Amino acid sequence: MPKVTINGRTVEVEAGTNLVDAAIKVGVQIPHYCYHPRLSVVGQCRMCLVKIDGMPKLQAGCSTQVMKDGMVVHTDVPEVEEAQRGMMEFFLINHPLDCPICDQAGECGLQDYSFKHGVAYSRFQYEDKRTYPGRERIPLGANVLLNMNRCIQCTRCVRFTEEVAGTGELGFFNRGARAEIGTFPGKELNNPLATCVVDVCPVGALTSTRFRFAERVWYLDKKPSICTGCEVGCNITMEHRRGDIKRYKPRFNVEVNDYWMCDYGRSTFERYKLTPRLTAPRLRAAGSNGNGHGYTFTSWQTALDTVHRRIQEAEGQGEIAILGSGFLTCEEAYLFAKLAEGAGTAQRPVPVDLGPEWKIPRHQRPPIKGREQAPNRRGAELAGLGGSAEDLLLGDAASRCAVLIVADSDFGQAAYSAEAVAKLRQAKFLVVFGWADSPLAQAADVALPVAHHGEKDGTFVNVEYRVQRFERAFPPPGQTRPAVEALGDLLSRFEEGWSNLTPGKVFDRLAGEIPAFAGLHWHDLPATGAALNVSGAAHNLSDQAAEAASEASS
Amino acid sequence: MAFERVLTRNVGKPEALTYKGYRQLGGYEGLAKALKMEPDAIIDEVKKSGLRGRGGAGFSAGLKWSFIPKGKDKPKYLVCNADESEPGTFKDRLLMEFDPHQLIEGCAICCWAVQANTTYIYIRGEYTKAAAILEQAIKEAYDAGVLGDSVMGSGFKLNMYVHRGAGAYICGEETGMLESLEGKRGQPRVKPPFPAVVGAFGAPTVINNVETLCNVPHIIERGADWFKAIGTDEKNTGPKLYAISGHVERPGTYEYPIGITFREMLEGCGGMLKGRPLKAFIPGGASAPILKADQIDIKMDFDTVAKAGSMLGSAAVIVMDDTTCMVRSVARLAKFFNHESCGQCTPCREGTNWMELMLKRIEHGEGTERDGQVLLSICGHIGGNSLCALGDAAIGPVQSLVKGFQDEIDRHIREKACPFPHRRYFEN
Numbered sequence: 001m002p003k004v005t006i007n008g009r010t011v012e013v014e015a016g017t018n019l020v021d022a023a024i025k026v027g028v029q030i031p032h033y034c035y036h037p038r039l040s041v042v043g044q045c046r047m048c049l050v051k052i053d054g055m056p057k058l059q060a061g062c063s064t065q066v067m068k069d070g071m072v073v074h075t076d077v078p079e080v081e082e083a084q085r086g087m088m089e090f091f092l093i094n095h096p097l098d099c100p101i102c103d104q105a106g107e108c109g110l111q112d113y114s115f116k117h118g119v120a121y122s123r124f125q126y127e128d129k130r131t132y133p134g135r136e137r138i139p140l141g142a143n144v145l146l147n148m149n150r151c152i153q154c155t156r157c158v159r160f161t162e163e164v165a166g167t168g169e170l171g172f173f174n175r176g177a178r179a180e181i182g183t184f185p186g187k188e189l190n191n192p193l194a195t196c197v198v199d200v201c202p203v204g205a206l207t208s209t210r211f212r213f214a215e216r217v218w219y220l221d222k223k224p225s226i227c228t229g230c231e232v233g234c235n236i237t238m239e240h241r242r243g244d245i246k247r248y249k250p251r252f253n254v255e256v257n258d259y260w261m262c263d264y265g266r267s268t269f270e271r272y273k274l275t276p277r278l279t280a281p282r283l284r285a286a287g288s289n290g291n292g293h294g295y296t297f298t299s300w301q302t303a304l305d306t307v308h309r310r311i312q313e314a315e316g317q318g319e320i321a322i323l324g325s326g327f328l329t330c331e332e333a334y335l336f337a338k339l340a341e342g343a344g345t346a347q348r349p350v351p352v353d354l355g356p357e358w359k360i361p362r363h364q365r366p367p368i369k370g371r372e373q374a375p376n377r378r379g380a381e382l383a384g385l386g387g388s389a390e391d392l393l394l395g396d397a398a399s400r401c402a403v404l405i406v407a408d409s410d411f412g413q414a415a416y417s418a419e420a421v422a423k424l425r426q427a428k429f430l431v432v433f434g435w436a437d438s439p440l441a442q443a444a445d446v447a448l449p450v451a452h453h454g455e456k457d458g459t460f461v462n463v464e465y466r467v468q469r470f471e472r473a474f475p476p477p478g479q480t481r482p483a484v485e486a487l488g489d490l491l492s493r494f495e496e497g498w499s500n501l502t503p504g505k506v507f508d509r510l511a512g513e514i515p516a517f518a519g520l521h522w523h524d525l526p527a528t529g530a531a532l533n534v535s536g537a538a539h540n541l542s543d544q545a546a547e548a549a550s551e552a553s554s
Numbered sequence: 555m556a557f558e559r560v561l562t563r564n565v566g567k568p569e570a571l572t573y574k575g576y577r578q579l580g581g582y583e584g585l586a587k588a589l590k591m592e593p594d595a596i597i598d599e600v601k602k603s604g605l606r607g608r609g610g611a612g613f614s615a616g617l618k619w620s621f622i623p624k625g626k627d628k629p630k631y632l633v634c635n636a637d638e639s640e641p642g643t644f645k646d647r648l649l650m651e652f653d654p655h656q657l658i659e660g661c662a663i664c665c666w667a668v669q670a671n672t673t674y675i676y677i678r679g680e681y682t683k684a685a686a687i688l689e690q691a692i693k694e695a696y697d698a699g700v701l702g703d704s705v706m707g708s709g710f711k712l713n714m715y716v717h718r719g720a721g722a723y724i725c726g727e728e729t730g731m732l733e734s735l736e737g738k739r740g741q742p743r744v745k746p747p748f749p750a751v752v753g754a755f756g757a758p759t760v761i762n763n764v765e766t767l768c769n770v771p772h773i774i775e776r777g778a779d780w781f782k783a784i785g786t787d788e789k790n791t792g793p794k795l796y797a798i799s800g801h802v803e804r805p806g807t808y809e810y811p812i813g814i815t816f817r818e819m820l821e822g823c824g825g826m827l828k829g830r831p832l833k834a835f836i837p838g839g840a841s842a843p844i845l846k847a848d849q850i851d852i853k854m855d856f857d858t859v860a861k862a863g864s865m866l867g868s869a870a871v872i873v874m875d876d877t878t879c880m881v882r883s884v885a886r887l888a889k890f891f892n893h894e895s896c897g898q899c900t901p902c903r904e905g906t907n908w909m910e911l912m913l914k915r916i917e918h919g920e921g922t923e924r925d926g927q928v929l930l931s932i933c934g935h936i937g938g939n940s941l942c943a944l945g946d947a948a949i950g951p952v953q954s955l956v957k958g959f960q961d962e963i964d965r966h967i968r969e970k971a972c973p974f975p976h977r978r979y980f981e982n
């Protein structure tokens with residue numbers, strides 16, 4: 001591999017690596033706007049100019065590749081710094097400088113590079129700024145808004161729609177100082193990945209309708225998380241202010257979602273705001289019709305005692321069943337599976353809804369696709385749940401149950417359907433865990449408020465059997481507890497050894513027990529997740545995806 | 555000055571427009587001879603002749619052809635640059651309108667030399683007449699067997715198409731032209747890769763100017779030594795067309811041996827308009843820095859003009875007398891470059907716009923002391939930093955204005971108006 005020297009530091013890189021990427025390897029940042037690792041190199045913004053020994057002119061770092069040994073590059077010499085100042089001046093002379101009302105402020109490429117490479121005064125004092133009257137807030141599609149005055153004509157957005165989304169709604173029109181981007185006549189930017197153009201836009205020209213004016217970004221707390229929209233499991237950053245989620249942004253994971261995520265996924269947190277929450281354990285008074293009257297709130301202690309007692313008393317009264325959920329973390333599913341084992345029941349299915357096909361493009365490999373509208377059906381089944389939910393949701397299996405435990409009040413659309421709720425309600429005693437106060441939760445004899453995925457740590461296993469960890473972004477409200485804790489307390493009522501559980505402890509226990517997870521530890525799970533060893537493991541999976549995954553890994 | 559006209563020898567002979575007439579005038583002899591030569595021998599001959607590109611950059615034509623990879627794994631193309639859009643330039647038009655077969659012959663020889671089977675002549679959109687004449691000539695050439703499946707019976711296949719541009723100067727830049735030819739927005743590509751490797755439709759491509767190609771049949775027919783004998787020295791050879799405009803008695807396209815002095819050229823077109831004194835001249839099109847009257851004896855070849863701090867470029871000579879306001883002239887040029895910038899790269903898009911606004915302001919008498927320095931600084935930020943050469947082109951006139959005519963800028967500032975007697979030029 002050829003060696004290149006950048007600012008005096010030499011590094012070996014793969015032949016064909018461009019200088020922007022090579023510089024990162026030696027800890028040097030070459031400022032760039034138009035370059036994006038997944039988009040074609042166009043060398044347009046000229047922000048990445050560097051000096052190369054033996055070349056008379058400065059060269060664009062993004063379009064210069066290291067092909068053979070001996071290239072000596074400088075980014076900290078006066079010529080380069082002067083050029084950077086020059087480019088920054090050019091970018092700003094016609095920029096509105098409306099940071100105070102711009103969503104991008106705080107994470108803006110213009111602000112950052114001005115600070116680092118620009119000058120603090122303007123020589124553009126007598127001329128009028130170029131503006132694009134009438135193009136200050138143009139909806140390009142349902143989720144993306146364009147303010148042409150802020151655009152720096154880097155064409156990242158155009159190239160994204162052409163090269164990644166493959167939909168090509170955007171074009172670069174006009175020329176010279178009037179050059180602008182926009183949609184082609186009759187087209188709208190409504191492809192499933194549309195909002196990614198907001199992410200690739202280095203400035204505030206493209207903003208997300210969903211996030212617009214929702215929060216100043218410096219007030220946002222950010223945690224690495226996983227999208228729960230579908231089984232693909234796009235890596236995201238969950239961004240919230242004091243527990244109020246403001247947006248999901250894709251988090252780079254070359255194995256899963258690369259730099260992207262779909263617009264549907266970005267909208268899924270709104271569910272947490274639109275659906276009423278369970279915030280305290282709740283008992284349903286005998287004879288209540290379950291329409292919101294006849295409840296008493298209670299303590300976790302009492303609630304869990306009640307559940308414990310009913311399970312113990314169930315013997316001879318009927319069956320016990322657990323209705324799992326594709327939204328459970330692996331750790332929660334594992335604990336529910338232990339509960340099922342203890343109760344001696346095989347009825348523990350994990351129903352999931354099917355959506356349209358979600359498809360996220362990836363680099364140099366086929367896109368990752370998903371249809372299941374939940375992030376972790378596979379993990380839940382590997383952890384010990386599984387089976388057909390048909391009898392419970394469509395048949396009369398619940399009527400034979402002395403105790404039916406629903407693991408997630410929001411497990412799917414059925415939790416909101418009157419017929420399905422009625423079917424489940426046939427159980428003599430209905431226990432519902434969950435964050436959502438869904439109709440199903442309202443029908444429960446005991447409703448137990450547990451954290452949603454922003455409020456807990458855990459792991460999900462995605463469509464390709466990759467286990468990925470996500471972090472708690474903020475604490476659960478009221479008396480809500482992470483389900484792992486609550487389940488630990490419940491299990492402790494039956495036997496020793498389940499107290500003071502944390503997701504980490506549960507994961508390590510599960511990994512010691514379940515072959516697919518063998519060798520994994522909570523604390524050193526790679527940031528990109530770990531591919532599970534599903535081909536060798538005995539598991540109860542029947543779907544094609546499992547076959548595909550084992551084919552792929554063999 | 556006595557010399558033999560080469561490129562324009564058929565101008566004024568309407569029969570040259572037809573295939574038959576062109577043959578009778580001795581045409582297609584060069585092609586006939588070339589087809590009997592090895593392709594590499596042609597490249598060597600053209601290299602030896604010292605023929606340099608007439609489109610602006612003055613790059614050795616033979617050398618450029620030699621960059622085309624050998625072998626048949628990909629098709630190869632010749633794209634003839636007939637976009638001719640630089641202000642002051644109107645020489646290719648003459649060649650196409652009066653002697654279309656000469657161009658076809660030159661293209662055919664080039665194609666044989668690099669083994670390309672397709673030529674596109676990318677012609678400026680406004681050149682409707684030239685395009686029609688070329689189309690007609692190409693049709694006749696097909697009928698006569700000069701183009702088509704077997705060029706003059708040699709078995710070499712060659713197709714030729716006229717592709718009309720849609721009105722953008724930037725489509726004269728070679729990679730902008732390729733984009734436009736491929737049906738995309740005409741904007742330059744990053745280089746490398748160069749067109750010789752990845753050109754039209756991803757295949758190796760030669761791009762040459764009309765005049766460059768028109769020289770080729772004569773080189774083949776009469777030999778590199780004959781060609782080299784014309785001109786200043788080894789590196790500046792052959793006949794050259796100069797498009798002379800401005801304050802002269804008889805503006806027009808003139809053919810001279812390359813390296814004729816500006817003074818002789820001026821005499822050849824009847825001298826200064828109404829005998830007024832020469833103030834300045836642009837030796838090579840809108841992008842060439844302006845030369846002052848004291849350079850009147852300069853030899854008009856590539857290297858001498860470059861040494862004087864300007865460039866021969868497309869050899870569009872614009873002559874200005876003492877009534878010319880340099881600020882206004884340069885402001886007009888700046889307006890052109892701002893209008894024609896493709897807008898993809900930052901220094902050119904923003905810089906040309908800023909320069910135009912600033913020069914207009916100075917012309918309107920609203921300049922400040924500092925403007926000259928700021929202009930130079932903008933030029934410094936554009937120069938060498940833009941993606942294509944349009945950015946570099948745009949700064950030539952501006953730099954020469956500030957460096958050579960600072961006194962005129964100062965008068966505009968001091969008098970708070972243009973000191974020259976004319977209407978305010980820019981109303982917008």
Ligand SMILES: Cc1cc2nc3c(=O)[nH]c(=O)nc-3n(C[C@H](O)[C@H](O)[C@H](O)COP(=O)(O)O)c2cc1C
Nearest residue numbers: 607608609635637638639726727728762763766943
């Ligand atoms: C902005 C710009 C405009 C150009 N316009 C023309 C043109 O109209 N005609 C032309 O022959 N060359 C033009 N050129 C030069 C071409 O890029 C290229 O160098 C030339 O066609 C090569 O042919 P030659 O080697 O025969 O000169 C232009 C270059 C630039 C940068």
Ligand code: SF4
Nearest residue numbers: 151152154155157201
């Ligand atoms: S809108 Fe944003 S991404 Fe698109 S060209 Fe403008 S600055 Fe670049």
Ligand code: SF4
Nearest residue numbers: 896899902940942945
């Ligand atoms: S220098 Fe001007 S014309 Fe050339 S690529 Fe840049 S913006 Fe376009």
Ligand code: FES
Nearest residue numbers: 032043045046062
């Ligand atoms: S990042 Fe290199 S030119 Fe834009």
